[in-house]
Amino acid sequence: PQESKWQVWTEEHVKRTFQKREQKAHKGTFGTGLLLAGSDEMPGSALLAGIGALRSGIGKLTIGTSRFVAGVLAGRIPEAMYAHDGLQKVVNGQVPKGMKACAIGPGLPNPEEIEQALKVLFQSDLPLIIDAGALQERRYPSRKAEIILTPHPGEFSKMTGIPVPDIQKNRLYFAQKYAQEQGVITVLKGRNTVIAFPDGDLFVNETGNAGLAKGGTGDTLTGMLLAFVSAEKDIKSAVANAVYFHGCSADHWGKTKAQRGLLASDVSELLPDIMKSFE
Ligand code: APR
Ligand code: MG
Numbered sequence: 036p037q038e039s040k041w042q043v044w045t046e047e048h049v050k051r052t053f054q055k056r057e058q059k060a061h062k063g064t065f066g067t068g069l070l071l072a073g074s075d076e077m078p079g080s081a082l083l084a085g086i087g088a089l090r091s092g093i094g095k096l097t098i099g100t101s102r103f104v105a106g107v108l109a110g111r112i113p114e115a116m117y118a119h120d121g122l123q124k125v126v127n128g129q130v131p132k133g134m135k136a137c138a139i140g141p142g143l144p145n146p147e148e149i150e151q152a153l154k155v156l157f158q159s160d161l162p163l164i165i166d167a168g169a170l171q172e173r174r175y176p177s178r179k180a181e182i183i184l185t186p187h188p189g190e191f192s193k194m195t196g197i198p199v200p201d202i203q204k205n206r207l208y209f210a211q212k213y214a215q216e217q218g219v220i221t222v223l224k225g226r227n228t229v230i231a232f233p234d235g236d237l238f239v240n241e242t243g244n245a246g247l248a249k250g251g252t253g254d255t256l257t258g259m260l261l262a263f264v265s266a267e268k269d270i271k272s273a274v275a276n277a278v279y280f281h282g283c284s285a286d287h288w289g290k291t292k293a294q295r296g297l298l299a300s301d302v303s304e305l306l307p308d309i310m311k312s313f314e
Contacts, residue, residue, distance in 0.1 A: 038207040041237035044230065044275045052272030053313045056092075065094030066135030066265030069161070070258065071122050071152065073100040073142040078107050080142030080167070080254040083299045085112045087258025088138075090303040091277070092310075093265050097131055099124065125152040136162040138261040140169030141254040162264050166257040170194055175217045181270050182219040185257060191223055211237050220274055222260075224253065228278050238275055242282025244289055251299030256281045258303075283309045 057064070068088055073081025081100045085108065088096050098108065099121015109117065118124060118131055122139075126148060130137075137156060143149055149169045156163055162180045170190045175182055184194075188206075192199045195213065202209055206229050214221040214231035223229040226245075230238045259277040267273035284305040288297050 036205050036208040036212075038205075038211045038237060039235060041207055041211075041239060044238040044240050044279055048272070049276055049279055049313055052269060053276055053310075054267055055314065062094040064266075065092060065262075067095040067097060067133055068093050068261040068265045069097050069099060069118075069121075069131055069134045069137040070261060071099045071125065071137065071139040071143070072254070072257075073098070073104040073108070074144050075101055075103050076144065077142030078104040079251065082108055082111055083251050083254040083303070084138065084141050084258035084261070085115055086300060086303045087255040088262040089114050089258075090306045091259045091262035091266075091280075093262035094135075096261075097121075097134070099131070122148055122152050125155050128155055130155065130159055130161075134161055135265040136164065136261055138164035138166065138257050140164075140166035141257050143168035146171060162270065164257055164260045164264065167253065172196065175219050177218055181264075183222065183260060183264070183274060184219050185222045185224060185253070185260065187224045187253065207231075207237060207239070211235065220270070222274065222278060224256070228282075230275050230278060232271060236271065240275065240278045240282060242279055243285050244282075244294055246285045246289055246294030246297035247282070247302070249297075249299070252281075252285075252302060255299045255302045259306075280306060280309050 072084050085098050096115045097118055098115045099118040102119045105117040157176050160180050164183045166185045170186050172194050188199045188202050191202055210221045210223040210229040210231040214233050218233045221231040228240045263273040263277040284302040287305050
């Protein structure tokens with residue numbers, strides 16, 4: 036199998052596309068994101084994604100999670116608002132008002148509940164970032180707002196039935212094919228993350244290192260994507276730049292510290308240093 040032409044998403048792409056922030060901006064300028072994540076047994080995923088979103092410059096963040104997790108998180112992320120049992124609310128048709136985009140999946144254990152929530156969200160006009168527990172084999176409806184999927188190879192295998200070794204041999208091809216057939220932006224993670232768009236545009240990100248190979252870094256990326264999609268005008272560069280900066284943080288860490296000691300939360304903490312040179 037052979038994909039059509041592709042490009043590396045380079046520093047020049049980022050310099051050209053990363054939006055300058057006007058000094059007369061207010062929080063409404065950068066959008067409110069809805070993060071549906073975290074459960075009593077996986078509270079950290081909501082924390083990591085939430086910090087990832089806030090460090091990436093989201094205007095406002097609402098975290099829909101269990102009451103218990105909201106209680107734990109409130110002290111750690113005082114900047115966020117909380118929708119108690121947010122996933123259940125969405126299932127019941129109550130999507131919080133005024134949102135610019137929604138991310139769903141990190142630390143969510145219940146596939147049936149997620150499926151019902153997605154049915155409601157597909158009807159909305161929110162761009163959707165679908166990750167982790169929310170990634171399943173399914174057909175995506177055609178709708179106006181974008182759908183962005185962020186599988187690692189194991190999740191992509193579950194979504195497509197293609198064995199992981201075959202995926203890894205043809206990452207560009209399979210990501211592009213899936214994006215075009217399903218009409219969704221497909222971010223196939225792992226070393227050299229592939230970013231495939233429904234119109235056939237295809238990019239490879241070369242930032243990042245094995246320091247990212249640990250639980251939680253994917254959750255951080257999902258939060259970053261929520262922020263970039265909420266705040267930036269162009270969706271393609273919003274997605275690609277989030278992936279690029281996520282890797283840059285890990286590379287920056289690796290200049291002075293052992294890769295193995297990197298935490299997912301460190302990725303977020305380093306983001307302001309990384310983005311500084313692009314502002
Ligand atoms: N080089 C560059 N980047 C890497 C490397 C590497 N060697 N290894 C991992 N990464 C990056 C990936 O590209 C991705 O951005 O780290 C991130 C890892 O994301 P995930 O695999 O989603 O990991 P994470 O979500 O943090 O871990 C566990 O995944 O399977 C789900 O539900 C599960 O919530 C759980 C979660
Ligand atoms: Mg993950």
